[in-house]
Amino acid sequence: MRRNVAIIGCGQSKHGRRTDVSQCEMVAEAVWAAIEDAEISPEDIDAFAVGNMQGFGGIAQPDLVFTDFIAATGKPVQRVATGGTVGGSVAHLGYYEVASGMYDIVLAVSWEKHSDSAEPGATTGLLHVAFANLSYMMKMGMDMRSFAIMGLAGAAAGVSAYQAAQYMARSGCKIEHYDMVAAKARRNAAKNKYAHLKWPGCTADDIAKTEMIIWPMRFGHVCPASDGASCVIYASEEAVKRLKVERPVAWVKGLAAYADEEADQGESYQGTGVVDYSDQIGCIISAMKAYERAGIKDPRKEIDMAEIYAPFPHQELMFSERLGFFEDGKAWIAVEEGVTEIDGDFPICPSGGVNATNAIGSSAMQRVVECALQIMGKAEEHQVPKDVRNAVAHGWGGQLQFNTVMVLGDSPKRK
Amino acid sequence: MRVAIIGYSQTKFEYDVEMTREEMVFKTAKDAIESAGLTREDIGTVISASTDFLDGRTISNCMLIGATGAYLKDETKAEEDGMYAVLYACQRILAGIHDVALVVAHTHSWIFNPHQVSVYMLDPLFDRQNDLLNDITLAALQAKAYMKRSNATEDDLALVSVKNLKNASNNPYALRKMPDATIEDVLNSKIYADPIRELMVAPPCDGAAAVVVASEDFAKKYCENPVWIEGIGNSCDAYLRDRDLSRLVSLEIASRKAYDMAGISDPYREIDVFEVTERFSHQELMIHEGLGICGDGRGANFIRMGITEFYGDCPVNPSGGALSGDAICATGLVRLIEVAKQIVGEAENQIDGVQRGLAHAQWGLCAQKNLVFILGGDYEA
Amino acid sequence: MSEVIRYQGIPFVARFRLSAGELMERFYQSLKAKKLTALKCNCGYTVFPPRIRCPKCYARLTEENLVELSGKGQILSFTKVYFKLDGKGNFVDLDEPQVLASIKLDQSDSIFFAKVCGEPKDGAKVEVVWREETKGEFSDILCFKVVE
Numbered sequence: 001m002r003r004n005v006a007i008i009g010c011g012q013s014k015h016g017r018r019t020d021v022s023q024c025e026m027v028a029e030a031v032w033a034a035i036e037d038a039e040i041s042p043e044d045i046d047a048f049a050v051g052n053m054q055g056f057g058g059i060a061q062p063d064l065v066f067t068d069f070i071a072a073t074g075k076p077v078q079r080v081a082t083g084g085t086v087g088g089s090v091a092h093l094g095y096y097e098v099a100s101g102m103y104d105i106v107l108a109v110s111w112e113k114h115s116d117s118a119e120p121g122a123t124t125g126l127l128h129v130a131f132a133n134l135s136y137m138m139k140m141g142m143d144m145r146s147f148a149i150m151g152l153a154g155a156a157a158g159v160s161a162y163q164a165a166q167y168m169a170r171s172g173c174k175i176e177h178y179d180m181v182a183a184k185a186r187r188n189a190a191k192n193k194y195a196h197l198k199w200p201g202c203t204a205d206d207i208a209k210t211e212m213i214i215w216p217m218r219f220g221h222v223c224p225a226s227d228g229a230s231c232v233i234y235a236s237e238e239a240v241k242r243l244k245v246e247r248p249v250a251w252v253k254g255l256a257a258y259a260d261e262e263a264d265q266g267e268s269y270q271g272t273g274v275v276d277y278s279d280q281i282g283c284i285i286s287a288m289k290a291y292e293r294a295g296i297k298d299p300r301k302e303i304d305m306a307e308i309y310a311p312f313p314h315q316e317l318m319f320s321e322r323l324g325f326f327e328d329g330k331a332w333i334a335v336e337e338g339v340t341e342i343d344g345d346f347p348i349c350p351s352g353g354v355n356a357t358n359a360i361g362s363s364a365m366q367r368v369v370e371c372a373l374q375i376m377g378k379a380e381e382h383q384v385p386k387d388v389r390n391a392v393a394h395g396w397g398g399q400l401q402f403n404t405v406m407v408l409g410d411s412p413k414r415k
Numbered sequence: 416m417r418v419a420i421i422g423y424s425q426t427k428f429e430y431d432v433e434m435t436r437e438e439m440v441f442k443t444a445k446d447a448i449e450s451a452g453l454t455r456e457d458i459g460t461v462i463s464a465s466t467d468f469l470d471g472r473t474i475s476n477c478m479l480i481g482a483t484g485a486y487l488k489d490e491t492k493a494e495e496d497g498m499y500a501v502l503y504a505c506q507r508i509l510a511g512i513h514d515v516a517l518v519v520a521h522t523h524s525w526i527f528n529p530h531q532v533s534v535y536m537l538d539p540l541f542d543r544q545n546d547l548l549n550d551i552t553l554a555a556l557q558a559k560a561y562m563k564r565s566n567a568t569e570d571d572l573a574l575v576s577v578k579n580l581k582n583a584s585n586n587p588y589a590l591r592k593m594p595d596a597t598i599e600d601v602l603n604s605k606i607y608a609d610p611i612r613e614l615m616v617a618p619p620c621d622g623a624a625a626v627v628v629a630s631e632d633f634a635k636k637y638c639e640n641p642v643w644i645e646g647i648g649n650s651c652d653a654y655l656r657d658r659d660l661s662r663l664v665s666l667e668i669a670s671r672k673a674y675d676m677a678g679i680s681d682p683y684r685e686i687d688v689f690e691v692t693e694r695f696s697h698q699e700l701m702i703h704e705g706l707g708i709c710g711d712g713r714g715a716n717f718i719r720m721g722i723t724e725f726y727g728d729c730p731v732n733p734s735g736g737a738l739s740g741d742a743i744c745a746t747g748l749v750r751l752i753e754v755a756k757q758i759v760g761e762a763e764n765q766i767d768g769v770q771r772g773l774a775h776a777q778w779g780l781c782a783q784k785n786l787v788f789i790l791g792g793d794y795e796a
Numbered sequence: 797m798s799e800v801i802r803y804q805g806i807p808f809v810a811r812f813r814l815s816a817g818e819l820m821e822r823f824y825q826s827l828k829a830k831k832l833t834a835l836k837c838n839c840g841y842t843v844f845p846p847r848i849r850c851p852k853c854y855a856r857l858t859e860e861n862l863v864e865l866s867g868k869g870q871i872l873s874f875t876k877v878y879f880k881l882d883g884k885g886n887f888v889d890l891d892e893p894q895v896l897a898s899i900k901l902d903q904s905d906s907i908f909f910a911k912v913c914g915e916p917k918d919g920a921k922v923e924v925v926w927r928e929e930t931k932g933e934f935s936d937i938l939c940f941k942v943v944e
Contacts, residue, residue: 002511022540022817025848032856042854047649051494055473058812060466060535061495064779068653068851074668076649077784078503081467081494083474089491093503099510102647118813125473127810132472139801148806259480259490266478268437285487293512398477402490435800528885539812540820541845544934547896548909552877556898556909559873563918608877608896656906657843657851660873660898 004237004412005098006249009038010369010378013111015228015357016196023057023113024066030229030362031070031109038233040243042071045233046103049094050079050110051086052361056125057113070109083129084309084397086110087230087365088257088404091393094234095252095406104239111229112361123225125360133399136267157312159263159400161217163277164314168216170278173317173332175216179204180335181313182221182355188342189352191381196226196357216314221355223311228359230366237412248410250372253390254294255406258285263400274400278314283322283396283403291324294407296390299324303407305347305374305384306392307367311354316340319394320348323405347384350374364395364404371408418505419634419641420790422451422627423752428590428740431525432621436470439623441482444519447625448484452637458627459513461485462504464497464520464744468535471526483519496520496692497624497748498776498786502647504628514633521623522743529619529743536780542655550694550780551616553655555608557781558697560661562610564712567700569610571715573601575696576614576738578718582725583735585763588749590620590740601696615696615738622742624749642755645771646677646789655780663698666705666775666785673773673787674707682773683708686789688757688766689723689731690750691775693738698782699723699731702775705785725764733757733764747776751788758792819846822859828932832924834904835861844906851906867924869901869908869940874916897922899940913939920944 011034013026021029035042048070050063059065067073078097082089087110094108117124130150138147150158164178183206186199199206210220240249260282263274287299296302306325310316317331325346326334334340340348349355351370354363371391373379388410395404424446426432432439440463448455463483465475476483476492483490489507493500497520504516522529533550537543561567577596583589593600596614604613634641648669652658670682679685689706693699700714708729709717717723717731725733732738734753737746754772756762771791778784816824819835823845826833835857836842837850842863850857874897880888895912899922912922922940930936 019815020818022815022820025817028849048651053467053473054494055467058535058814059539060468060532061779064536064651064783065538065654067651067783068657068854069847069849071849071854072651073653073851074650074665076669077651078499078649079494080491080503081474082492083477092491096503096506096510096512099512100506101509102506113815116812116814118811124810124812128467129473131806132470133474133478135803138803144806257489257491258487259485261480261486262478266437266481268435268482270437270441270478270481281487289489398474401477401480433800528881530887531881531883531885534881539814540816541934542909545896545909545911546880547877547894547911549881552875552896553909555875555877556873556896559875559918560898563873606878608875608879611875653851656908660907 003099003101004251005095005234006240006251007232007372008235008240008245008249009034009233010372011037011231012194012366012369013229015194015226015359017115018227019115023059023062023116024069026113026227027066027109027111027229028069030231031107034107034231034233044105045071045075045107047076047097047106048072049090049097049106049108050077051081051090052111053081053083053086053125055128057116082398082402084360085364085395085402085404086361087363088395091232091365091368091406092255092257092404094232095255098234098236104236106234107231108234109229109231110361110365112359113227114225114359115227134264136265157213157217157222160312161214164216164312166276167278167314167318171329171332176204177317177332177335178216178221178313179207181316182207184341185349185353185355188350188382189356192351195352196224217312221313223355223358226357226359228362230362230369232369232372248376250375250408251412253407253409254290256286256289257404258282258289260401277400278318280318280322280403282401283319286403286405287323290405290407296407303390303392304386304388305350306394307349307351307353307370308394309354309364309367309396311358313355316348323392323394342382343385350382350384367393367395368406375408375410416509417631418508418628418644419638420626420755421629421634421638421641422447423625423755424450425588425624425749425752426622427588428620428622428742430620436521436523437479437482440479440519440521443623443625444482444484444517447517447627451627453627455484457515458484458488458517459515460489460507461517462491462493462500464493464495464500465522466494466744468532469522469527469529469743484517489513495778496776497744498751498788501626501628501748501751502649502786505644508628508630515627515629517625517627519623519625520745520748522745523621524619524743525621533780551611552608553781554695555611557660558610558695561697561701564661565714566712567715569602570598571700571718572610572615572696573598574718575699576601578724579732579736579738582733582764583739586735586739589735591618592739611695617694617737617741619741619743622740622745624745624752626748626752640759641793642758643791644788645791646673648672648787651784660781663701663705663782663785666702669785669787670706673789677789682706683729686771686773687769688733688754688772690734690753691732691736692747692750692777693736694741694777696738725766730766733762733766750774750776754790758790819848824932827936828930830926830930832865832867834863834865836863837861842904844901844904844908863903865904866902869899869922871916871918871920871922872898872900872907873918874912910937911939914942916942
């Protein structure tokens with residue numbers, strides 16, 4: 001008999017360039033906002049789930065430094081870290097902590113402070129990803145200087161451009177569709193008080209005018225390096241009753257995070273090397289498992305909206321197909337028809353998504369927060385007009401191979 | 416519903432294991448699955464344990480999916496001691512979503528000296544600016560504070576090292592063994608920050624460990640000798656500046672929770688063996704008090720009277736503990752495995768008639784976080 | 797088993813520049829003025845250096861809670877340190893051992909880990925020694941000296 005778990009409150013810090021606060025203070029902002037939103041006091045929290053990419057902020061195990069900032073003193077704390085999916089991993093950890101029956105109320109927070117980097121483009125953390133994980137290239141004859149240049153340019157944007165080209169080839173979409181998705185992201189973000197890159201009324205033409213970085217990636221397609229923290233508070237069904245929660249809550253119906261192999265060969269020549277980066281088998285399987293656990297048989301019909309982890313616009317198209325919302329290669333048609341707009345038939349990223357706000361550690365958790373807000377009717381200006389009964393929050397990262405999928409709904413019973 | 420450990424493996428701890436991370440992890444993961452009598456297909460979820468700073472690479476699990484057996488499995492990574500990953504694995508199973516989990520913990524200490532990494536655990540805006548602060552010097556302050564509060568002396572600290580290094584002599588997996596260790600050896604070893612000397616510091620090294628945990632149904636069906644997880648307690652103390660360094664408050668909280676869950680009221684009598692993570696000798700004495708097996712301030716009595724020897728009334732670290740080898744993320748998990756071995760009857764310094772054991776892991780400067788597992792044998796069979 | 801090839805050092809550094817937040821920035825400014833400041837919560841707990849939440853009761857703290865400390869305190873415990881880490885993980889022996897202490901400052905509840913100049917004793921009373929020229933950095937605090 002599975003224990004039902006609900007999200008009873010969410011909090012976010014303002015995302016953007018937050019040089020006005022330290023890493024600890026930024027996390028505290030989101031945590032205390034969530035505690036207030038959940039209408040509980042810190043004593044009610046039984047346990048914590050935390051995570052970020054420690055190499056980005058320069059603190060090893062930052063949660064140990066800010067234990068008392070977030071009212072965790074004396075309480076159980078568990079930490080996970082999985083790269084770009086860390087927000088999703090923390091969201092999953094928080095759910096499991098409650099679902100296991102060990103705790104009734106769990107606070108899960110994830111964050112990133114990119115601006116604490118002294119390098120241009122706030123890339124200190126990304127350089128750590130590229131250099132250490134791809135150092136095997138020097139074993140194969142690449143010299144240090146070329147490696148340095150590749151690492152700087154290729155780490156996230158370069159690899160994604162390659163993926164964008166692959167997706168374009170297999171789906172037949174055009175770069176204009178990427179422009180349309182990026183414009184939608186910035187338009188939606190203008191309605192989201194927590195988002196970073198807001199551009200009210202942004203059009204595909206506005207994006208098309210921006211400089212081409214590397215085909216098919218334009219400057220207007222690239223996500224910002226934001227700072228931010230996102231937090232949710234989980235409660236078991238009994239706790240929801242005990243706290244006499246009258247307001248709507250969001251129930252976690254199913255989740256999965258199935259990992260594919262690394263997309264580049266590793267130092268011991270492991271991995272065959274994924275050839276088509278837009279395959280994302282991990283996403284397909286994670287979605288399948290999450291739907292199975294949530295009792296969802298037809299995602300296109302039963303899911304009402306999705307928050308997809310898409311730092312670059314092609315990924316919104318790609319993942320919306322892998323998650324089962326559109327057929328393989330057909331997502332661009334939905335974009336043309338306005339299906340994925342806030343007021344469309346299947347809104348995707350009404351918050352502006354990761355393309356408009358990317359605090360890497362926080363981003364996948366923010367997708368969960370945004371879905372919960374939509375279900376609870378609390379998304380304010382970017383609330384989608386249709387009824388949201390079920391939503392999907394997706395996270396992505398790693399060496400292109402990690403995906404986290406969570407299905408949320410307005411009721412604990414599986415449909 | 417209960418969860419059981421049905422298989423495990425550990426590597427011989429080495430200063431330099433002369434293998435890549437992938438090779439070491441692959442070997443350990445495969446051995447653990449084999450020891451459980453399973454194949455990779457039986458595993459539902461894989462949780463690894465490593466940290467980005469220690470591994471010198473961000474997303475320290477992303478290039479290890481193949482090696483940990485996590486290909487197309489529900490996978491994640493705990494960024495702390497491997498025992499915390501076991502806690503998470505138990506949660507995944509207790510939630511009813513998975514039946515069998517593989518946990519793999521690993522650290523290559525030669526990548527980035529863990530003592531240097533400890534400097535990055537300091538508050539960057541204040542404490543890190545003091546170039547004298549690191550885990551060893553803070554441990555020295557903790558040792559002094561503890562010695563002031565209790566009746567412990569430097570000799571008692573040395574006795575802990577002597578016991579553990581002697582115990583390690585029979586342990587083929589241990590790194591540092593001294594069958595003829597004496598108090599003088601310890602007190603003459605290189606001084607770092609008094610009273611902390613070389614032989615009082617757990618030596619960082621390379622190593623990996625893995626366990627397979629399963630749901631009650633699965634364990635009963637497929638395992639002849641399941642080791643049941645009867646109690647778990649987890650707690651985190653405040654950061655350095657705002658906690659009492661002379662005691663392990665979070666261990667007091669964590670152990671009480673574990674005892675409650677396991678239905679234990681008198682741990683000294685009801686638990687047959689203890690495997691604890693003592694990163695510094697004085698911490699083993701503090702752990703006696705934190706676990707509530709001795710009176711307040713009396714942690715040293717046990718070591719003086721030989722109570723915690725492996726032939727004593729309350730054996731602590733018969734395997735040699737962390738003082739015999741500290742592969743950081745794997746160390747706590749190895750403590751869990753050593754208790755499991757005691758229960759199954761496969762330990763090197765085997766204690767007679769072990770039915771229940773306690774495994775302890777710590778994390779953070781001066782053991783800020785503490786985690787306790789209580790394991791029990793299948794004695795109701 | 798494949799050959800293990802090791803790379804040591806990378807010919808550049810990716811640096812950090814951390815934001816301190818308003819409270820800590822103000823704290824460092826007051827260091828320049830040779831003042832030690834803390835925040836006193838209504839619950840009675842005084843946290844040093846300032847932070848936005850009280851470690852005991854978690855109440856929100858602001859500059860309104862600011863208190864100036866006398867710079868005097870007491871040694872809780874101390875140790876003679878014989879080494880330093882060089883930032884790359886290597887142990888470096890110190891020519892002369894340096895004294896590190898955990899100090900309880902008067903009127904503050906948090907512990908301050910600081911260097912002590914002179915012969916330390918458990919429970920000894922100490923006082924902060926400032927650098928001649930202060931810059932608004934941690935190193936403005938030269939050490940603590942034993943006063944009795």
